Amino acid sequence: MNPQEPARARPGPAFTLTFDGREIAAVPGQTVAAALWAAGATSWRTTRRAGRPRGVFCGIGVCFDCLVTVNGSPNQRACLVPARPGDVVRTQEGTGHED
Amino acid sequence: MRTDLAVIGAGPAGLAAALAAAARGLRVTVLDSAPAPGGQFHRQPAPGLAAHRPRLPHDRGRGWRWLRDALAASDVTVLTDHHVWVVEHGFTVHALLGPEQRESVAVRAEAVLLATGGYEKVLPFPGWTLPGVVAAGGAQAMLKGGLVVPGRRAVVAGTGPLLLPVATGLAAAGVVVPALVEAADPAAFLRHRRALAAKLPEGAGYAARLLRHRVRFLARHTVVRAHGGRALTGVTVAALDSGGHVRPGTGRYIPCDTLAVGHGMVPHTDLAETLGCRLAGAAVRVDDEQRTDVPGVWAAGEATGIGGAALALAEGHIAGRSVAARLRGTAPDPSTWARAAGTRARLREFARALDAVYAPPAHWAEQVPDGTVVCRCEEVTAGAVREAARDLGAGDPRTVKLLTRAGMGWCQGRMCAPAVAGIAGCEPAPSRRPFARPVPLGVLARQHRDATATDDATGEGAGEATDEGTEEGPS
Ligand SMILES: Cc1cc2nc3c(=O)[nH]c(=O)nc-3n(C[C@H](O)[C@H](O)[C@H](O)COP(=O)(O)OP(=O)(O)OC[C@H]3O[C@@H](n4cnc5c(N)ncnc54)[C@H](O)[C@@H]3O)c2cc1C
Ligand code: FES
Numbered sequence: 001m002n003p004q005e006p007a008r009a010r011p012g013p014a015f016t017l018t019f020d021g022r023e024i025a026a027v028p029g030q031t032v033a034a035a036l037w038a039a040g041a042t043s044w045r046t047t048r049r050a051g052r053p054r055g056v057f058c059g060i061g062v063c064f065d066c067l068v069t070v071n072g073s074p075n076q077r078a079c080l081v082p083a084r085p086g087d088v089v090r091t092q093e094g095t096g097h098e099d
Numbered sequence: 100m101r102t103d104l105a106v107i108g109a110g111p112a113g114l115a116a117a118l119a120a121a122a123r124g125l126r127v128t129v130l131d132s133a134p135a136p137g138g139q140f141h142r143q144p145a146p147g148l149a150a151h152r153p154r155l156p157h158d159r160g161r162g163w164r165w166l167r168d169a170l171a172a173s174d175v176t177v178l179t180d181h182h183v184w185v186v187e188h189g190f191t192v193h194a195l196l197g198p199e200q201r202e203s204v205a206v207r208a209e210a211v212l213l214a215t216g217g218y219e220k221v222l223p224f225p226g227w228t229l230p231g232v233v234a235a236g237g238a239q240a241m242l243k244g245g246l247v248v249p250g251r252r253a254v255v256a257g258t259g260p261l262l263l264p265v266a267t268g269l270a271a272a273g274v275v276v277p278a279l280v281e282a283a284d285p286a287a288f289l290r291h292r293r294a295l296a297a298k299l300p301e302g303a304g305y306a307a308r309l310l311r312h313r314v315r316f317l318a319r320h321t322v323v324r325a326h327g328g329r330a331l332t333g334v335t336v337a338a339l340d341s342g343g344h345v346r347p348g349t350g351r352y353i354p355c356d357t358l359a360v361g362h363g364m365v366p367h368t369d370l371a372e373t374l375g376c377r378l379a380g381a382a383v384r385v386d387d388e389q390r391t392d393v394p395g396v397w398a399a400g401e402a403t404g405i406g407g408a409a410l411a412l413a414e415g416h417i418a419g420r421s422v423a424a425r426l427r428g429t430a431p432d433p434s435t436w437a438r439a440a441g442t443r444a445r446l447r448e449f450a451r452a453l454d455a456v457y458a459p460p461a462h463w464a465e466q467v468p469d470g471t472v473v474c475r476c477e478e479v480t481a482g483a484v485r486e487a488a489r490d491l492g493a494g495d496p497r498t499v500k501l502l503t504r505a506g507m508g509w510c511q512g513r514m515c516a517p518a519v520a521g522i523a524g525c526e527p528a529p530s531r532r533p534f535a536r537p538v539p540l541g542v543l544a545r546q547h548r549d550a551t552a553t554d555d556a557t558g559e560g561a562g563e564a565t566d567e568g569t570e571e572g573p574s
Contacts, residue, residue: 029147
């Protein structure tokens with residue numbers, strides 16, 4: 001079941017963004033993390049040392065585990081940043097900068 | 100911008116304070132980092148989602164409607180998407196504008212109320228960094244605010260009253276919840292039944308909902324391991340004995356793609372600490388009027404101790420009335436808020452009882468294997484923390500941090516501080532974070548320029564770039 005149903009959510013028209021090149025659908029009001037969860041993704045970062053996958057942990061902007069690269073800017077907290085039409089979201093490897 | 104009272108945090112505590120102060124003639128500005136007021140308990144679906152019945156799994160609605168309507172009818176200014184990173188004495192509240200957080204604005208105020216609430220504590224266990232393992236309140240926040248769930252089958256585990264709404268919330272949203280794994284011992288509830296009696300009906304309501312959604316309640320159990328390669332595939336849970344040890348041979352595997360786990364809450368105290376407010380334990384210390392020991396600074400809600408939304412409301416109300424009187428130069432008459440004070444006393448006693456009942460397994464620290472990551476940001480293992488404490492003689496969390504980098508990452512130890520202290524075998528220490536938020540270097544440079552130009556910077560925070568608070572984050 002989609003949790004939007006019991007809440008009778010009637011968001012505006014869906015739009016697309018890309019996640020590692022794959023098109024995914026999002027609706028207005030969703031954060032990047034919410035759009036990724038709704039598309040079935042739970043990880044979008046690898047850690048700097050061990051290269052381990054991470055995604056949302058605290059859900060409220062405190063832990064920085066959900067860092068992701070959006071439109072070329074690394075280190076965006078996916079749980080805070082709103083999803084926008086045409087966003088190019090990429091898995092962030094390490095610091096997200098080419099070292 | 101100028102205001103009489105700046106309230107930081109638009110949860111129940113901050114909103115109750117703002118309304119009480121504004122009703123008594125003060126100009127009040129509320130700042131919150133979230134896109135809409137409400138705080139954690141009353142978090143609403145993002146406006147863009149246009150939810151017509153945001154009640155399930157939200158609160159029963161009445162409390163929020165009252166606050167929302169009162170706010171709309173008041174003169175209170177609410178600044179959302181404002182991430183406060185420092186409050187300077189005098190007072191100037193500095194906030195980064197979200198979500199980009201590249202611009203900073205200043206609000207000047209005669210008085211400040213800290214109503215910043217708290218965040219969750221999650222203690223480590225093998226596999227807890229796997230995608231699919233989320234903080235229990237985090238799953239709740241994503242569900243309430245984004246109307247999304249992380250998977251199809253979620254185990255809810257840890258300890259504390261928050262696990263009940265999380266389990267029933269996920270189940271009502273269509274997630275299969277095979278088990279709610281609670282470390283607390285039912286015998287402890289019996290010992291505190293007098294103090295907890297008032298909440299029995301609420302407890303019974305949750306029990307009925309758990310039953311309806313076929314959620315098994317496993318009391319005196321704990322998650323010993325989360326399994327999976329690049330994502331969670333299941334958890335092993337085991338029973339605890341009366342001493343809090345895992346009972347050998349009781350482990351059982353539960354397949355799941357989500358584990359929502361939490362071990363209680365920690366008050367947000369960064370802003371209070373930079374202002375020099377004294378703490379009591381992990382919380383901001385306040386007097387009967389909700390004043391901190393720094394003149395002009397009040398605090399209310401979970402920043403002053405974990406106790407739930409109703410307690411936050413009562414404390415906020417008292418704080419707002421106290422500020423209104425004090426800014427006029429008069430001493431308030433506490434008999435005028437006797438009802439709120441009675442509620443506060445009752446709910447604080449209730450919170451103490453809950454605190455005694457809900458506790459992580461007594462021996463959780465010993466049960467963390469050396470290879471388990473404790474500091475999620477810097478990927479520091481339990482073994483490294485133990486080595487620092489044992490072989491290098493680090494007797495306090497600060498030294499452990501310097502030796503291991505545990506707590507030096509992006510979250511500045513907010514996620515790992517209780518675990519690091521527990522594993523190192525020392526008392527948690529105040530964090531002394533320079534800023535409540537990571538601040539882009541450009542913002543700090545501008546602050547510094549403005550401060551030297553107008554010669555009017557008084558606080559220690561502004562203008563001081565640190566390794567920890569920069570745009571790039573720690574290296
Ligand atoms: C993730 C999470 C989920 C929760 N879910 C539930 C639940 O479902 N049911 C339940 O009964 N209880 C829940 N709780 C407990 C809840 O915190 C309390 O019941 C209640 O909301 C406390 O009220 P408060 O006003 O003290 O703080 P909060 O409601 O936490 O409000 C504090 C506000 O301050 C803001 N803030 C903090 N720091 C800053 C800053 N530096 N700059 C700007 N704004 C800031 C936050 O964005 C927040 O809106 C949850 C707690 C957490 C952490
Ligand atoms: S999930 Fe913790 S910061 Fe986004």
